[in-house]
Amino acid sequence: MNDFLKIAFRFIGLLFVQIFVMDQINFLGFINPMIYVLFIFLYPFENNRLAxxxxxxxxxxxxxxxxxxxxxxxxACVTLTFFRPYLLKLVYGESYLMKNIKVLTTSLDRIFLFLVIGIFLHHLVFYGLVIFNASQIWEWLKMTFAVGTASVILGMVLLLIIKPKRS
Known part of the structure; x- marks a missing residue:
């Protein structure tokens, strides 16, 4: 039951932070970081994939x-969720295959790489669907890069805050 409560808290907490804080930020007139995707990154590995x-x-x-x-x-969320096992295998290799890792307990370079690849995949899909115009490819790439960079930075800050300290 403890895992369920932790998952539910992350689900609701990240949604509230995204909707009531991040969506109100308009850095440089167009950058609204998307930190709600951290829920997908932190979801337990061993749970049912279809669920x-x-x-x-x-x-x-x-x-x-x-x-x-x-x-x-x-x-974008379904795309990220679908590709997450492949990203985990790419970033964590044998540790992921043996199912003996938790994202928050791994090294910062692995967390950062996992976050960068996943967030940019999510943002490419998201802005590709929002803009959906071949003549605006530079706008699509600009939004993906700018919002993706802000999302990675804030995501890393949040993960550093909740990351368990090693003794």
Whole structure:
């Protein structure tokens, strides 16, 4: 039951922070960091994959409801959730295959790499669907890079705050 409460707290907490804090930030007139995706990064590895895909879809739909983005968050969240095992295998290698890792207990360079690849994948899909115009490819890439960079920075700060200290 403890894991369920931890997952539920992250789900609700990150949504509230995203909706009521991050969505109010308008750095340089267009950058609103997306830290809600940390939920997908921190979701336990051993849980049911289909349930995780459905949870991610619902999570994205909630964001779509608040931001009026017509399913772009849901699609990006499901894409990130689908590719997450491949990203974990790429970043953590044998440790992931043996299922003996937890993201928060690994080294900062691995967490950073995992976060960078995952956030940029999410943002490429998200802004590709929001902009969806080949003539605005530079806008798509600018938004992906700028918001992705801000999301990685704030995501790392949050993860450093909640990362357990080694004794």
């Amino acid at each position: 995780f895909l459905l949870i991610s879809f619902g999570y994205g739909l909630i964001m779509d409801t608040f931001q009026d983005t017509g399913g772009a968050h849901a699609a």
